[in-house]
Amino acid sequence: MFSYPQDRSCPYQPSPGYQELGRGGPLHKVSLWDGRSIWMVTGHATGRKLLADPRMSADRSRDDFPVVLPRFEAPIFKPIAIIGFDPPMHDVHRRMLAPDFSLKHVREMRGEVEELTGRLVDDMLRKGPPADLVEDFALPIPSMVISQLLGVPYDDHEFFEAKTVGLLQAKDAAGAQAAGQALWDYLDGLIGAQGQAPGGEGVLGRLAGRTDDKDLSREDLLRIALALLIGGHDTTSQMIALGVVTLLEHPDQLAAVRSDPDVLPAAVDELLRMVSVTDVSGVRVATADIEVDGEVIKAGEGVLVSSSMANRDPAVYEDPYTFDVHRGAGRGGAAAARQHLTFGFGIHQCLGQNLARMELEVAFSTLVERIPRLRLAVPVGDLPSRTGGTMQGVHRLPVEW
Template sequence: MTEAPPYPQKRTCPYEPPAGYREIGERGPVLKVTLFDGREAWMVTGYRESREILTHPNLSSQRTHPGFPIVAPRFRSQIARTLALIAMDPPVHDVYRRYLNPHFSLKAVRRMRPEIERIVAGFVDRIVEHGPPADLVPLLAVPLPSLVICRHLGVPYDDHDFFQDASGKVMLGTEEESATAAQELFDYIDRLVAEQIKNPSDGLLGTLVRERVVTGDIGHDELVSIALVLLIAAHETTSSSLALGVITLLEHPEQLALLHEDPDRLPGAVEELLRYIATTDLVATRVAKGDIEIAGHLIREGEGVLVSGTLANRDAAVHRRADELDLLREDSHHLTFGFGIHQCLGQNLARLELEVAFKELFGRLPGIRLAAPVAELPILGAGTVQRVLELPVEW
């Protein structure tokens, strides 16, 4: 194996890491990898080491730093490198989080449960009416998180086709496609925010206008950047996690049987699926703003740092039978939503959507099965992010 193995590597199974990642994990918990542009970056693969470095004061999210590791051409664009929250360090990051945390808290999300249950039931009604075979991507996985975040933000759902397509290109398109789509999304949200400032709605954007824009806490452009991040993050990763979760459960019928046996196991099952699948391979892309000593290595100021959720979540030093899916496991803790100050803002909402969707889908269609072999399912992604393009099922 080379001194600094290549990253990312191509997946051959939607729920298993690329074969080469096993060797990277064995070489960890901290090692250097080679990125697409030939530059090297540090990668942290151990679970404990990942938690340690994600709380280190010398780890920075400043994507405009010349040493920041770009893992794919599409992340070179100016918009991608200046996103609110994601590309910010304290103290500015902490201020933004303080504004947003109450709107995504466990308490706030629990109040949304009845509405999400009605939304999911409506989508499954349409799947049943459609009859087999049915493609769960356009019938459930894509529209569910889109509709939920649209209602939460106060974004017109009539425009969902546009931002679903655009957010997909931002996350998985070529460099040119990603930059163009990001600009189109930015311009769309810019117009939306201008309308909200004139006439605030009851959604989160309208609330932020009343609570933060009018008071001068944040400006127009800042609200646009916040909305852009929330719209893309809430839609793209949850959509993919839902589709990948369905595939994984259908490919592990003995595990799915445990849910049919007792639906109350669903919250724990969602945690195990989040640990096992790795929709997004990296939980952090950072740069050292000062020297960091970790696991016997010295990461110097200005060097890039990647934290692999895929490998940390399958760390055999922390998880028994780490490479097995076990919906009853008690050690299903994971880093899929990150750790520390940048932990995913929407994690409570994502968990609820997955739980409700799995409960309704498998409860209403207990005989559901894949209508095509897993190897033939079109799945876009080369290690950093996965997106299921089609998910045909029958029952």
């Protein structure tokens, strides 16, 4: 049986194996590292149907929830807040956080993100080429934004960035647990301090005084803080990095973005579609037999929706493997550009998507404008890419200008 996951051979295209699988229909059985077989969805409509189905559970603490990689066996992931809860608790916690992630709040944050991004480019230009675009640019943007949004001191960024990578890239459960526990203890200390001096900054400042609420225990808040810290920065930073690679590898598309800034929002969504940085829109377990596309997903069976493949469903996208920033042009274009499944679908659709889109717009437009001669310092095939997991990325992104 087809084994999952498989590494990409190009940073912005799904692995050749997934492409082959996708040609055989929307639903497939694949086998995981622990020998378990689960359903992998490569069709767009099927993916949306299943992610919107209330009989699909996201509860990571269930014994039958599929463990896609060894690291996810670590107790710290079971349960992980919001993303790993079903209603009603999921909805209660999501509502609590909605104001921090609203379009209005994100718009208010934009000026500061532009300033920060400008400063990072100033520093790069001052130091001169070559640079590592991950360390110097792609990582500090989301890292600083999420620390501000949460109310976590940015001075501690080296610690929480290293532990986040340790948690998300660990080879095994013990490594993930050690990194996760360090983050947990750190956040616990912050929440304790915030609780004693209420009125602090960010989500933690707002919620730390509320942990006697019946809907929010201290442990809930800790799990929420951990989910936001890890959900918010690795995804966006790697999306910036791989987005830059995709743009640089398509000079005509890059020129289109440069010549018409109005193209930028649609270009960001086209990059999100192409790169599909998490490679997965969602993992679930069926709580009842579910008939879909002539197959029956049985209660207790696992399902994984592949964003990189659903985002290339020829029923939705013409010429799906082509990067085309004008895909979203014309009537109804913006909505069409946003129907990709990179942020998932249904009740768990990414809470941070407004924020992520804003950070990406600012990051790409600043680079295009300020460093017009930016280029990769090594051939794309030599980039040190992440392997053996689902989250895509590069360890470093050497660039020059």
